Amino acid sequence: MAQTSYSVKTIEWQGDEVVMIDQRILPLDEAYIHHRTWQEVGDSIKTMVIRGAPAIGVAAAMGMALAAMQSSASSYEQLKADLDTAAKGLFETRPTAYNLGWALKQQEQIYGQPGDPDEIRRRLKERSQEILDEDIAMCVAMGEHAAPLFPKGARILTHCNAGALATAGYGTALGVIRSVFRRDPGIMVYADETRPFLQGARLTAWELQQEGIPCRLITDNMSGYFFKKGEIDAVVVGSDRIAANGDVANKIGTYTVSVLAKVHGVPFYVAAPTSTVDLGIPDGDHIPIEERDPAEVTHFREVQCAPAGIGVCNPAFDVTPHENVTAIITEAGVHREPYSESLAAAKKGK
Amino acid sequence: MAQTSYSVKTIEWQGDEVVMIDQRILPLDEAYIHHRTWQEVGDSIKTMVIRGAPAIGVAAAMGMALAAMQSSASSYEQLKADLDTAAKGLFETRPTAYNLGWALKQQEQIYGQPGDPDEIRRRLKERSQEILDEDIAMCVAMGEHAAPLFPKGARILTHCNAGALATAGYGTALGVIRSVFRRDPGIMVYADETRPFLQGARLTAWELQQEGIPCRLITDNMSGYFFKKGEIDAVVVGSDRIAANGDVANKIGTYTVSVLAKVHGVPFYVAAPTSTVDLGIPDGDHIPIEERDPAEVTHFREVQCAPAGIGVCNPAFDVTPHENVTAIITEAGVHREPYSESLAAAKKGK
Numbered sequence A, B: 001m002a003q004t005s006y007s008v009k010t011i012e013w014q015g016d017e018v019v020m021i022d023q024r025i026l027p028l029d030e031a032y033i034h035h036r037t038w039q040e041v042g043d044s045i046k047t048m049v050i051r052g053a054p055a056i057g058v059a060a061a062m063g064m065a066l067a068a069m070q071s072s073a074s075s076y077e078q079l080k081a082d083l084d085t086a087a088k089g090l091f092e093t094r095p096t097a098y099n100l101g102w103a104l105k106q107q108e109q110i111y112g113q114p115g116d117p118d119e120i121r122r123r124l125k126e127r128s129q130e131i132l133d134e135d136i137a138m139c140v141a142m143g144e145h146a147a148p149l150f151p152k153g154a155r156i157l158t159h160c161n162a163g164a165l166a167t168a169g170y171g172t173a174l175g176v177i178r179s180v181f182r183r184d185p186g187i188m189v190y191a192d193e194t195r196p197f198l199q200g201a202r203l204t205a206w207e208l209q210q211e212g213i214p215c216r217l218i219t220d221n222m223s224g225y226f227f228k229k230g231e232i233d234a235v236v237v238g239s240d241r242i243a244a245n246g247d248v249a250n251k252i253g254t255y256t257v258s259v260l261a262k263v264h265g266v267p268f269y270v271a272a273p274t275s276t277v278d279l280g281i282p283d284g285d286h287i288p289i290e291e292r293d294p295a296e297v298t299h300f301r302e303v304q305c306a307p308a309g310i311g312v313c314n315p316a317f318d319v320t321p322h323e324n325v326t327a328i329i330t331e332a333g334v335h336r337e338p339y340s341e342s343l344a345a346a347k348k349g350k
Helices: A038-046 A053-070 A076-091 A100-109 A117-148 A174-181 A199-211 A220-228 A252-263 A339-349 B038-045 B053-070 B076-091 B100-110 B117-150 B172-184 B197-212 B218-228 B252-265 B339-349
Strands: A013-014 A017-021 A031-033 A157-158 A190-191 A215-218 A235-238 A241-243 A250-251 A269-270 A315-322 A327-330 A332-333 B010-015 B017-021 B032-035 B157-158 B188-192 B216-218 B233-239 B240-242 B248-251 B268-271 B317-320 B327-330 B331-334
Touching: A013 A076, A013 A117, A013 B197, A017 A053, A031 A038, A031 A053, A038 A053, A038 B010, A053 A100, A053 A117, A076 A117, A100 B032, A117 A174, A117 A269, A117 A332, A157 A174, A157 B076, A174 A215, A174 A235, A174 B248, A190 A199, A190 A220, A199 A215, A215 A220, A215 B268, A215 B331, A220 A252, A220 B017, A220 B252, A220 B317, A235 A250, A235 A252, A235 A339, A235 B240, A250 B233, A252 A269, A252 A315, A252 B053, A252 B252, A315 B218, A332 A339, A339 B216, B010 B053, B010 B117, B032 B038, B032 B053, B032 B252, B038 B053, B038 B076, B053 B100, B053 B117, B076 B100, B076 B117, B100 B117, B117 B172, B117 B268, B117 B327, B117 B331, B157 B172, B172 B197, B172 B268, B188 B197, B188 B248, B197 B216, B197 B327, B216 B218, B216 B317, B218 B252, B233 B252, B248 B331, B252 B268, B331 B339
Parallel strands: A157 A190, A157 A235, A190 A215, A235 A269, A269 A327, B157 B188, B157 B233, B188 B216, B233 B268, B268 B327
Antiparallel strands: A013 A017, A017 A031, A241 A250, A250 A315, A327 A332, B010 B017, B017 B032, B240 B248, B248 B317, B327 B331
């Protein structure tokens, strides 16, 4: 694995506990939450202690291992019933991230077949660690595939946080940026602050600062200004789910960035592992979009910034149509139109 | 003047004091700041106690009247020297709003010709009140001109606050919305929160709530999602300066909204008095763009939301090219391409 100065662990096993850095309070506070039950893991996914589709996938896999440890079942049938309950509960925490369901299916391949309960417990934990390790390796591979796409001294816009914190480590979109930076220290990153949850201001800016990658933090409504001035050479974002035709669900605001990129002739790249690609849905219209708590919009962290009782919309994601996507980068390579063919081939190759 | 339930006064004379509502703390607190000197008025413009190009114009005109009262000059020459100093100081408070310079020129027409100092003092104060009264009348006229442009049950997006608080009262873009609502209570308004200063969340949402106009507050990065779903029928925004060719400077983020509107075939309207139109500059490239304090981006009020020491950009405005503007509405009527002709005619008609 490539070296990185970035040392904070998004999620890891410590003995039989799943430990996550609390991403809600970064970068001002650095605190770690210990989880002994799948319900605690589910709560942390729901409340965004951990976020980012790949990281949610790892958390769900670990949550299933915790569920197996929690279960006092001595029979396979009882253990399977307990695990099915946990899988259902974890699946319902966040509807858009495809890696969540993917990771649960990975674990189901272990406990779906009758076997010795203790052996299943052992293998679920082992597999969750494998998923974590594979995720980092995939991020590094994405970075290597993508780096040659960027011009020298590129000024790169990213939206939300698709960094080490959104994954098991290294990052998807931010992993790409790390790889580009290693080859060319002359790059500069525009980081959208990404309201309402401020993943860009809090997490991406922090990760970039840790790495010494030059960064300019902007509010989400500023990128158009810099596109128009010709000061953005490329966009790279992560994804929460990619449909078979290449439509990309990602953090709210991504669609607007893709429109701006297209209008200004700037390439728009998406970096995500193949576990984010959902061949089961034909296009973005079928991707469920999570609506979150209005308080995220009316408040800025704990500070109220809108009149009480005002109507609010808070869709957490939007869908960028494949026509706006220059290329999708997975661990398998760089995929282009027609995505229905290139993505299917990438998934098959796995 | 049309009736409105909206009763808060943005700015007014109380005796020989200029009183402004403090827009930095609305809507959670309602406090009024009293000004006895032009320097205090300048500080309030700079720190955005008062903002919005038309309101800044009124404030500058009143500031000049205060400067005349402050001056102990008994000769015309000394008074003029004091007023020139004040005009220079007020002019430098905010570079983008054209109404600021326009209002100072209005006052210069009074003190530019030799005359009795006390008579000049009286007329400067009188003229500042006229500018305030005219501003409200112009906003109401804009609303009447614009209202027929909107379809029944229109879902209207606005950005920033171009409301009663951005003007002497009633509002430009929000005045249009008030006029539309009076004819058609079935409309609905999407209000961009408008980072970094949150004029949309704090001021527009509050004004709409006071009027009982249905409103959905969204973060700036969400409008693309609603454009794509076909849930926005029209956009209306204000302006801080309009070039001779129809290029429109307005709050940062407006350009992005105009791109989204164009791509989705949605009309994009600008409402502003002719005092915002600067025939002296040929196009938007010549409009100075104010860069504000990075702390506005890294903090919300007292709450820090980004790592210390991070690089930040904070352009306060952007320019929407005239090609993206469906029509510009002034007190003189509805103006369309070619704006170089229609705007010149509107200014001439004044």
